[in-house]
Amino acid sequence: MKSVIKLLFLFVVFTSVLTACSKAQRIENKLVRGSGKWNIRKLNTIHLDAGSFEFNKDKTIVKILNLWPKTTTQTGTWINDEDKITVTWSDGKTTIFYITRDPKKDKMTLYETYYVTTFTGWGGPGSHTTTKYVYDYYLERAH
Numbered sequence: 001m002k003s004v005i006k007l008l009f010l011f012v013v014f015t016s017v018l019t020a021c022s023k024a025q026r027i028e029n030k031l032v033r034g035s036g037k038w039n040i041r042k043l044n045t046i047h048l049d050a051g052s053f054e055f056n057k058d059k060t061i062v063k064i065l066n067l068w069p070k071t072t073t074q075t076g077t078w079i080n081d082e083d084k085i086t087v088t089w090s091d092g093k094t095t096i097f098y099i100t101r102d103p104k105k106d107k108m109t110l111y112e113t114y115y116v117t118t119f120t121g122w123g124g125p126g127s128h129t130t131t132k133y134v135y136d137y138y139l140e141r142a143h
Contacts, residue, residue: 023082030103031055031080035142038108040065042138053139061087085110097137106141 031038032055040050051064051071055078063074076089085097101109112135119128 024080027082027099027103028080030108031085032057033141037142038139039142040137041140042136043067044134044136052142053137063087100136103141108139110137110139111135112137 036055038053043050051066054062059077061076061078065072074089076087078087083099087095097110097112114133115130117128117130
């Protein structure tokens with residue numbers, strides 16, 4: 001009886017590992033399919049074409065963000081698992097984009113959270129404020 005339980009446990013663990021790996025691989029394949037370019041159709045509640053993400057098969061990424069009055073371009077490398085895409089930018093900073101809607105039917109939703117601390121005064125109590133920013137990227141595959 002113990003050996004049956006051990007085999008069943010090993011089967012469940014093995015199946016879980018395979019399922020997790022295969023979902024991450026499916027997401028990777030969908031990210032780079034075609035040109036790998038995803039247009040930002042909506043950023044937070046702003047309805048506009050705000051730029052694009054381009055995921056390349058060699059694991060490089062180009063992010064173009066068009067927010068008036070300027071356009072910024074970032075390049076780097078990326079890896080993914082089943083629920084997030086981790087990007088290391090060329091300046092050495094890292095961003096984690098959480099996948100809230102898997103790339104299905106050529107649409108995907110990502111979000112990132114980051115904090116900005118602003119300092120005022122001489123560093124005593126109350127001399128800084130930290131603001132949390134959340135960006136929701138509503139993406140659609142470029143054709």
